[in-house]
Each structure stands twice: as C-alpha cells, then as structure tokens.
Amino acid sequence: MKETRRTRRIIVIGANAAGVEAASAARKKDRTAEITLISQEKNVGYSRCGLPFVIGGQIPSFKDLIVYLPAYFRMLKLNLKTETKVTSINTKEKTVTVFDKEGATESLPYDSLVIATGADAFLPPIKGREKQGVLSLRTLEDGERILEAVQNGAKSAVIMGAGLIGLETGVALIERGLKAPIVEMLPQILPAMLDADMAKMVQEHLQEMGMQVLTGKAVEEFLGDDKVTAIMAGGEKVEASLFISAFGVRANTKLAVDAGITLGETRSIKTNARMETAIKDVYAVGDCAEAPNMITHKVTCAQLGTIAVRQGKVAGTNAGGGYSLFPGILASAVARLFEIEAGVTGLTQAAAQRAGIEVVTGAISSKTKADYYPNTLPIKVKLVVEKESQRIIGAQIVGGEEVTQRINALSFAIQKGMTVRELAKADTAYSPPLNETWEPMVLAAEMILMKLR
Amino acid sequence: MKETRRTRRIIVIGANAAGVEAASAARKKDRTAEITLISQEKNVGYSRCGLPFVIGGQIPSFKDLIVYLPAYFRMLKLNLKTETKVTSINTKEKTVTVFDKEGATESLPYDSLVIATGADAFLPPIKGREKQGVLSLRTLEDGERILEAVQNGAKSAVIMGAGLIGLETGVALIERGLKAPIVEMLPQILPAMLDADMAKMVQEHLQEMGMQVLTGKAVEEFLGDDKVTAIMAGGEKVEASLFISAFGVRANTKLAVDAGITLGETRSIKTNARMETAIKDVYAVGDCAEAPNMITHKVTCAQLGTIAVRQGKVAGTNAGGGYSLFPGILASAVARLFEIEAGVTGLTQAAAQRAGIEVVTGAISSKTKADYYPNTLPIKVKLVVEKESQRIIGAQIVGGEEVTQRINALSFAIQKGMTVRELAKADTAYSPPLNETWEPMVLAAEMILMKLR
Numbered sequence: 001m002k003e004t005r006r007t008r009r010i011i012v013i014g015a016n017a018a019g020v021e022a023a024s025a026a027r028k029k030d031r032t033a034e035i036t037l038i039s040q041e042k043n044v045g046y047s048r049c050g051l052p053f054v055i056g057g058q059i060p061s062f063k064d065l066i067v068y069l070p071a072y073f074r075m076l077k078l079n080l081k082t083e084t085k086v087t088s089i090n091t092k093e094k095t096v097t098v099f100d101k102e103g104a105t106e107s108l109p110y111d112s113l114v115i116a117t118g119a120d121a122f123l124p125p126i127k128g129r130e131k132q133g134v135l136s137l138r139t140l141e142d143g144e145r146i147l148e149a150v151q152n153g154a155k156s157a158v159i160m161g162a163g164l165i166g167l168e169t170g171v172a173l174i175e176r177g178l179k180a181p182i183v184e185m186l187p188q189i190l191p192a193m194l195d196a197d198m199a200k201m202v203q204e205h206l207q208e209m210g211m212q213v214l215t216g217k218a219v220e221e222f223l224g225d226d227k228v229t230a231i232m233a234g235g236e237k238v239e240a241s242l243f244i245s246a247f248g249v250r251a252n253t254k255l256a257v258d259a260g261i262t263l264g265e266t267r268s269i270k271t272n273a274r275m276e277t278a279i280k281d282v283y284a285v286g287d288c289a290e291a292p293n294m295i296t297h298k299v300t301c302a303q304l305g306t307i308a309v310r311q312g313k314v315a316g317t318n319a320g321g322g323y324s325l326f327p328g329i330l331a332s333a334v335a336r337l338f339e340i341e342a343g344v345t346g347l348t349q350a351a352a353q354r355a356g357i358e359v360v361t362g363a364i365s366s367k368t369k370a371d372y373y374p375n376t377l378p379i380k381v382k383l384v385v386e387k388e389s390q391r392i393i394g395a396q397i398v399g400g401e402e403v404t405q406r407i408n409a410l411s412f413a414i415q416k417g418m419t420v421r422e423l424a425k426a427d428t429a430y431s432p433p434l435n436e437t438w439e440p441m442v443l444a445a446e447m448i449l450m451k452l453r
Numbered sequence: 454m455k456e457t458r459r460t461r462r463i464i465v466i467g468a469n470a471a472g473v474e475a476a477s478a479a480r481k482k483d484r485t486a487e488i489t490l491i492s493q494e495k496n497v498g499y500s501r502c503g504l505p506f507v508i509g510g511q512i513p514s515f516k517d518l519i520v521y522l523p524a525y526f527r528m529l530k531l532n533l534k535t536e537t538k539v540t541s542i543n544t545k546e547k548t549v550t551v552f553d554k555e556g557a558t559e560s561l562p563y564d565s566l567v568i569a570t571g572a573d574a575f576l577p578p579i580k581g582r583e584k585q586g587v588l589s590l591r592t593l594e595d596g597e598r599i600l601e602a603v604q605n606g607a608k609s610a611v612i613m614g615a616g617l618i619g620l621e622t623g624v625a626l627i628e629r630g631l632k633a634p635i636v637e638m639l640p641q642i643l644p645a646m647l648d649a650d651m652a653k654m655v656q657e658h659l660q661e662m663g664m665q666v667l668t669g670k671a672v673e674e675f676l677g678d679d680k681v682t683a684i685m686a687g688g689e690k691v692e693a694s695l696f697i698s699a700f701g702v703r704a705n706t707k708l709a710v711d712a713g714i715t716l717g718e719t720r721s722i723k724t725n726a727r728m729e730t731a732i733k734d735v736y737a738v739g740d741c742a743e744a745p746n747m748i749t750h751k752v753t754c755a756q757l758g759t760i761a762v763r764q765g766k767v768a769g770t771n772a773g774g775g776y777s778l779f780p781g782i783l784a785s786a787v788a789r790l791f792e793i794e795a796g797v798t799g800l801t802q803a804a805a806q807r808a809g810i811e812v813v814t815g816a817i818s819s820k821t822k823a824d825y826y827p828n829t830l831p832i833k834v835k836l837v838v839e840k841e842s843q844r845i846i847g848a849q850i851v852g853g854e855e856v857t858q859r860i861n862a863l864s865f866a867i868q869k870g871m872t873v874r875e876l877a878k879a880d881t882a883y884s885p886p887l888n889e890t891w892e893p894m895v896l897a898a899e900m901i902l903m904k905l906r
Contacts, residue, residue: 411880
C-alpha cells in the first residue's frame, strides 16, 4: 500500500517585504503546502519605503502602498492571519502559539518556519523619553499619525536622526509646508551610508531647499510636561509642533531569543547561507536577521527592503523543499531628496577603514548629459578601491539624475571583482541627451589609476 | 659628450573624437613631443553625435558642438592644421605629404602616426544617385545644410535608412514641424542595434509621435530632373522637399590602402591590441579601424564615438611611448527618440545566431519606479545568454527613462562574465521614486532561469 506524502506545513511570521516574498517562493516550490502568514499588523504586504511619499503628497493615500492585496494571498493560496500575535515558538515540538484578534489562543504546527519579525523604531534612553508625542515612521499607522498631525495644522517638526528615513521624512514635511529642522548627533548626515565628503554635497542641497541641518548635536532631553513641546539638542532648545524619532531601528528578536534561537554579533538572528537559523527548519530573514557582507565577510544587518526580499526568496525556496543560497550583502541603496539623488554600494571609505582594509579612493565631478546639452545636471562619483587587488569594493554617487543604475552598475562590478583598471577601459554607452562621452564612473577609475601609478 | 634625445614627432590624421583623444593621450605620455593634428575639415573637435539635436532645436547652434576649442589645442601644445588634406603616407620614409588651404604642399616627418580618418556617409548605387539634392548628416556642414533647408521652409523630408542617425534626424525634423517619413529596406528599424521584438516597441512609439515608418521598402530610384523631387521605394513614390541619406557610413581607408597598410575582414584598417596597423609605428583608430568584438572575437568596426575615444586613447598612449591595450568592443549604445530610450550592449539574439552561438533569451516588462509612484514609466529588458556557460552575452533595453545606466550595468556584467544565475541574485538599489523593489534586469534573469530549469 502506497503511503500518501503528508502536506508540508510552512509558517511565516511577518507579512511585509521579507515574509510575503518567503511565502510566495515557498508556494512556487511546493504547490500543495499549507502556508500560513501571521502578522500582528492590521495592514500587511505594504511598502514601508513608500511611507514618506504619502506624507510628502506624491502618493495620494497610504492604501496605495499596499502592494499585496487580499487577492494575491488568495491566488497563491496563502493563509493570512492579521492582527495575530505569535506569543512563542517551540522548536522541539515544531509549533508556534498565537493569540488572535478575537482573543483566542492556538498552537499551530509547522514543518518549516520563517521568522520575518522585522525591526522596530528605536528610541535611545534620552531624559524625558516617557513623555507623549514622539512619533516614529515605521508602520502604516505611524505614517497616518504624522499625516493627520500635518493636516491638523502642525507648523513645524523636528527630526531626530539624519539617516535615510529621517531625511526622507524631513523632506516630505517641508514639501507639505512645514519647517523641519533635522538634528544629528554625528558630524555629518547619512553617516551609515556616505562618507563625509559625499554627504556634504547632499547636505548643501538640503539647506538650499530650506532644510535646517543641525549636525554634531545629540538630543539630550525631551522638554514639556506630559507631552513633549521642545527638545534640548547640543545645548540648544528646539521647539516644534511635531517630534519625529528617526534614531534607527532594532531587530525584533524576542520571540527567537525566547525560543533559544542564537543571535549573532549584530544582535540580530544568526543565519547560514540558506538563511536557516542555528535550529533546523527555522529560517530568519529581513530586518531581524544577519548575513555576511560580500566584501568583509563580517555579518551585518542591512535592514533594507531589497535585502529583505532577496533573503525572503531564498528562505522561502528552502522552506518549500528547494535549495537556494543567499550570496551576501553589498547593501546597495539609493534615495531621492528634493532634486538630488544619492546612492551607495559596497563599502564607504570609512567602513573600509573600520574593517582594516587599505584603500585608494578617487572622486570625479561630471555631468549627466553632454556638456552642451540643455539641462545637464551635476554628478559626482566616488570609488573605493582595495589597494592590493586594485578591485573596486565601494562606490558612492550624488547627482541630479541617473544615480540608481550607476550604483547597480558598480554593484555588478564589485560582485564580479572588477579592478579599477578594467573599469577605466570599460565599454559604456553614450548619447548627448543621456550621458557624457566619457562615462563619469570610468573617469573616476582614471583618477584612481593616476594615484596608483 | 651626452647626446640629446631627439624630440618625438607624432602626426595624427583626423581631429574629431578619435584624433583629438589620441593627440591628448600622446601629450600625457610625452610632454615634449611635437604633436601635429591634420584635418581636412574647417571645424574640428566637434561632437558628431550632437548634430541631430541642433537640427531638432534642443541645442542653439552648431558651434555649441565644438567640444575642443582652439584654447584646448594651445594648452596641450598640439599643432593643429585645418583644411589640410593628407595626400599620401610614406611608411618607409615615415612621412606624410599634405596639401594645405593656401595650396602649398609639404612633407612632414613622423616617428608615430595615428590614422583617424573616420568614415563617410555611404550612398548605395541607386538609379539616379548622380542627381542633386540628396543630403547626409555626417559633418557640421551637413548639419548646417539641413537646418538651412528647414529654415527656408522645407515642409517634408524623406529619411532613407532607419539606423540611429536616420531616426535621430527624422525625430529632429518632426520636432521642427516637418513631415519626415522614414524608409528602411529591412523589415525592422534599428536592424544593426536591436532584435525585431525590441525594435517593434521603438517603432510603435515613433508612429504614435507622428513618424511614418516604411519598413521592408528599398529605395529603388531618385526621381526628378537634375534635382531629386521624389524617390521610388518598394514600388511607392514618396515626394518630399528634403532627401536625407542615412544608409550608413564607410571607413575612409584610401590613404591607408595607397600606403600599403592592410585592411581587415570588415574592409577597415586592421589593427592589433595596441591599435597598431600591420606597419610599425602606424596606428589606426575610430571609424576607419577594426578591432575584435569581446564575445565573438571576430573583428568589427562599431563606428561609435565611445569606441573612437577609447581607441584614440590607447593609440595615443602607445604613439607617445607608453603602453596600452584596447580590450575589444561590446558596442554599448543608447539613443533617445522622442520620449523613449533604447539601448544595447553585447550581442543581439540575431547577432549571436549569425555568430553560431546558441543562446537562451528572456525579456520582462516592468516599471521604472514603484508601481504606486506617480509617473512611473514602462521599461522592457531583454537578455541574451550563452547556453553552455549561462553567461550573459547581450542585453537590449527599451523604456521611458533610466535605460543608459542599465546598459552600462549589463555591459560591466558581460565584461566580467556574469552568469544569469549571478544576475538573478545580484544586490541592487531601490527607492520608490527611483526603481522597483525587484530590479527589472534581475527579473529578466529570473525569466531565463525558468527556461533553463
């Protein structure tokens, strides 16, 4: 008598970028599996990266950010449980315990589990942080709260933290007519993304567009009675009607830790190349998981949407009985702030130095179109080259347009071990309305060759 | 007694993209050399690729296209002879004979010679081709002639040949309010650049924008008495006030052939990796020279500005006593036609088949921004992958924006031997106003992987 193979049960905790991608990839591998997505949130399958653009008014409604609608989950036969909290994971019995919106508790068995619990906005231990009125921008509801305040007539907002989210939110609020000074503890904006020289270009543009940028000023205290009415930053009192915390995010690892799943050096969940945790059949992906940087081989937690979907796809494929490896992180990222675009891939000069890698760098300022073509915009390319191998290991670009795909081009170059000599002779495309004859990336490589001679 | 080293004498024939680049590179290698550029043209150092955009009105004047002004030649101490014809090269005595604008003949000695004689517009042996009034767009004067005709009230122009120059000229004339039907012998536009499926997208856009495209129609006769007033194409009579010949260009090799310099399979000047011809110390670069394609290793004459400057730089470095190799041609190219951009790098599917390379191809239609972001534009990426190695050997992209740097990204990928599997997992950059979460190039790679499984 032939035994029927039991249906595979896959549970995914989290239903945004990483979670939905994992569930979708699992479905592609196993057409009969019982796949359940569990989310604490009411809204799932939405684009977090889009939140600032609803606040800024480019996108009409937060609902527009919902990329995966109920029809998607139905089509792929994904069982979706929203407003449901996973209270524990039992890796021995292979079950998760959930507490749903009706107040019911249930234990769900799994064959494969994918943890995509993401990260939460982090508020440092600043004096007065228990007071009301400090908003962050992480969830759709966070976005709605900020937009509501704007629509209720808020005149100013102080942004705490000049990372990508802080800057994008500040830009959005200025576009809505608010004053939005930004306070950053470190001496430069975008400290995790750009070297100081490149960040300066961005900062100058932000200031020209009306953003007050206060670098080198730590937030020391939240002032006000029950509700925050001002902050002290670098000894200066800054009043505002809104207070946006953009200090960064921290991986949500409590569930994993309670279940005995090992964290790594970055205090996020440790994974192998299959995105599997230290416990068999349990995967972790996205903002709560760590993986190695392609260049340093050191673990990192990039907390980028693009990394989340890539890891989700790998884990989902494996959870569905397939085989897939995650190749590591370069953390290519890009942002548009007012009329400037800034991008990075691989290591900054500062990050390379922290990793003990000896580098030669070169930067070139050029144009995005032929010099004689109307509306040509400035662009600056900085390359970071490892001295011994002469391989490109990082790039930063700031310019008026056409930054994103140059970052992708240099990301491909880095991933394939292109040397600066090869880049200096690379075959590139040109037409007067679209590029300069000598591509700026190639000119930046030339600059470095002159230093290496 | 110490002998003084004699000053190196370098002669460059031609003073546009390839020639000026060669002279400049030679100067960088040898600060004391006597470097002479000789050009038949009155205007030198201008951007040929910019000509259609003066006709179209984007650029105010043809003079704006002169990228290298007299001050540049003075600064680099380059001796420039314009309106001077080289009548012969004597490779044994190492001299060139010139005939200048005052009617004087002179013999100039060289240690190194760079031939950058370019190419001329080609008019096939069509009945009636001796008649007046067929214009081409190759030199600055050609451009001035066409613009003058437009300004004198020409109402229509028939463009013969739907290559890049033909299409760019047609678009420019339509932008000036003329009717500009385009006649192409082959069944598709851009036959040397794109596969039929991708060319179709471009053709549809051109037609939407008001260009009449007549493919599969050879020009059979120029009609009219002394002056052409109509053409017969595919049995159809097409009348117009202007007739633009854009059949292509042919390498100017007469000087080289007369001097006994060997031509290659493409009937342009044969070169080695240093861009040196069969005769020592004589180099050939740009539109008159051939070099190997990086993938097929077969010689080709790409006749692109970007290839011309790269070859010019290599030859100039060598002519100046340095050492530099030209790595070969991928022929990355891009164009903007009305509101669409089209680009290519490496082999098209058709070119791969002609070269006997077995390929798997895949194409994906996507968007240039997040789907929910306003003004996102369509983009289509087609990849050509060599079946055995699974390496990417060609790419074509047609889209509303952000095409050029994707072509460069795929050019880098091809040059470094990236496989379609690697591309499917590549680390790319994303932000809602700038790209989709899953980069279209990566999705195209996914498409091919599904075919390979």
